[in-house]
Amino acid sequence: MLHTLAVLVENNPGVLARVAGLFSRRGFNIDSLAVGRTDNSAISRMTIVVEGDDLILEQVTKQLHKLIDVIKISDITKDEYVDRELVLIKVNADAATRGEIMQIVDIFRAHIVDIGHKTLTIEATGDEGKINAIEQALRPFGIRELARTGKIAMLRGFKASSVNNNGKEDV
Amino acid sequence: MTGAQALIRCLEEEKIELVFGYPGGAILPVYDALYHSKIRHILVRHEQGAAHAADGYARVTGKVGVCMATSGPGATNLVTGIANAYMDSVPIVLITGQVPTTQVGTDSFQEVDITGITMPVTKHNYLVKDPRQLPKIVRQAFHIAATGRPGPVLIDLPRDVAQAEIDFTYPESVNLPGYRPTYRGHPSMIQQIARVIMEAERPVIYAGGGVIGADAAEELKMLAETISAPVTNTLMGLGSFPGSHPLFLGMLGLHGTRYANMAVTGCDCLIAVGARFDDRVIAKVAGFAPNAKVIHIDIDPAEIGKNVRAHLPVVGDVKQVLQSLLALLQKKENREWFSHVQALKAEFPLRYRQGDKLKPQYVIEKISEITRGDAIIVTDVGQHQMWAAHYYQFKRPRTFISSGGLGAMGYGLPAAVGAQLGAPDRKVILITGDGSIQMTMQELGTAAEQRLPLKIFVLNNRQLGMVRQLQEFYCDRRYMAVGFSFNPDFARLAGIYGMEGYTIENAERLAEILPAVLQSPEPVIVDCLVCGKENVMPMVLAGSTIEEAIG
C-alpha cells in the first residue's frame, strides 16, 4: 500500500541526503519525494510517498524520527487531504495536430506555456490520476520531454501538519 | 579567538580530560590550539585505535569519549571505530580536520566526504561551514552523543573554519526541535505491565546493554529479586547483573547457555530491558519465547517491534521506567518456576573437557577465579570473546568491554588502552586471539608509551578459530584461509615493547604464574598456546531455534 508522509525537517545542509540515504539503506521504497521550504525558511517540508505495509511504515516513521533534523512526521494517508503534482510535457505538434492537442489541454484544464517551431510545452497540475491521464492522452503525439515534481499534499480543513516558530507542534 | 581555540574551549567546557588522536595537515590548527590546553592528548598509532580507545574509555567511565584525526585517510581510518560505537550505542565525539571550505568538493589533497561516508554509522554529523556556528555545534554534538540512545557524533572541521576569528560564547542549552528523547515511560502502559508481571508464573528478564547505558543495574536487580525472575544477558548486557546470583542465567542466544535459552523458550512473560532482539540473540523468530507475553522497555522507539513483536512496549529511560514499575510491584515467588530453572542450570551447565593441552576456557576460568570479578575485561572478537562471556563471572556494570553489534576484530587492544586510561586504578585485562590482536597490534606502542599496566592474554590457537568452527559446521570441514602457519612470538614481542612476556603451554604453568602476573604493576603479555580444536558450545545452527542448540 502507498502511504503519504508529510515530513517537516530543519533546513540544514545534507538533510535530503540523510532522508534519502535512510530509505535506501533500510530497503524502503520511495515512490515519490518532493521538497520545498515552508513559510518558515528554517523548515522544509518533504512529501514522501512510500510503499509498504503497516509494519514497514512503522519502521520508516520511527527511523525517520531518529534523524536529528526531522522535526515532525505525519502519515496523512488515512485522512482527507488535497494532493497535487505538477508536470511539464513537451510534445510534438505540427499544424495538423496542434488543434487536437489544444483540445486535450482544455479538457484537463492544463496550460500551454511555450510554443516552439514543432512543439508545444504543456503545464498541468492535479492529483496523480489526472497527471497520468494527460500523459496518456498526449503520448500518441510523441512526448519529447517530461518533468514531474512528485506529489505534495496537505490535510483538508483545520487540521495541519506544521510546527510553530519554537519548533513545537501546532495544535 | 580562532575556531580551533573555540573548539578546545568547548571541550574544556564539556569537562573533557583527555582525547585520543593523530595529527595531520588539515587538523593542524586544532593541535596548535591543543598545545595551550590542559586537555591530555593520547597519541595513538592508527586512527582506528583512536576511535576504539575513545569507545573503550566511554564504556568504562560512562563519559563521552573524544577522538580527533586529520582529513582524508585520517578520517577514513576512523570509520570502523565509528560503526562499532554506533552499533553498540557508545557515546563518542569525533573531530576530523577537513580541507578548507573553498576546496571542499574539488577532490583536493586528502579530501574525503567524511560526513557522507559516516552518515549511516553516526547518530548525527556536522560539516562546519560557518565558524560562528562552531560552539553551538559542539554543544549539540555532546548533547546528542550522550543523551537518549547514545551514539557517535562526528564534527568535520575545515581548516579555514578552524583558523577564522570568532567571538566565543558557549551556549547554555541546546534547542533541537527534532530531537527530544522520551525518558518517562507511559504510566498506563507501565501499570498494565505491572499487572501482567504480577500474573506471570514463569517470567524471564532479558537484559541488554541499555541497562548499563542507563546506569540501571541496581533497578534490574531489584526487579529480578522482587518478582523472582531469572535474568539472562545479551553479550552487551554482561555485567548488568551479578554473575554469582542464583537468578542469573548467563548469556542467551546463538552461543547462549542451554538453560538461558530453555528458560526463554519456556517462559510465559519475557521482560526485555534495554535489549534489541538482535538476530544473534533470537535466531529463528518463530521459536523465540513462543509462549510469552513480550514486554519491551527501551529508550529507542525504533527498536520496538523491529524484529520481534512486543505485546507491551514502553519507550523510556530504562532506569526511570524500572523505578516506576518497581513502585507498582509486590514481592512474589514463582517457586515452581524457580526450581525448574535451577534444575535446568544443574542439568545443562556450561562445560568443557580438560585434556593434555591448555584449554582456552580454563584460562578464562582461572582469570575469573583470581580476580573475583573485580577486573575490567576487554575482549576482541572470536571464540575467545564467547569464552570470556561464558567463563568470566562478572560482578558489576562497565566491566565487560567488547565489540558486540559490529563484531570488529582489532577492537580489543585499543579499547583496552582507552579503558585503562579511563580507569587508571583498575585492573584491565585484554582477552584476545592471535588473529584479532594482529589487526591493531601497533597500539602496543601507545600502551607502552602511556605506561599502561595492561594484562594481555592471547588465546593463541594459531588460527581464526571462530571461522574455523563455522567451516567445520557449514563447509564440511573444508578449512580455507583460517590457519596461520606463521605467528610472531608474542612473548618476545612483549619484550620489544618493554613489557613482560610469557609463553604458556599447559594448565599447571598457567596456574603457577597467573597470580603474580595479575598482581604485577607492569604491562604483561601472556601468550597462551591453547588447544586448537575447541569449539564454542552450545551453538545454535542456522535455521534452528535457540532451544535446539547443539553441544
Ligand SMILES: Cc1ncc(C[n+]2csc(CCOP(=O)(O)OP(=O)(O)O)c2C)c(N)n1
Ligand atoms: C575485522 C573483522 N574481519 C573479519 C571478521 C570475521 N571473523 C570473526 S571471528 C574471526 C576469527 C578471529 O580469530 P582470533 O582473533 O584468532 O580469535 P579466535 O576465534 O581464534 O578465538 C574472524 C576472521 C571479523 N569479525 N572482523
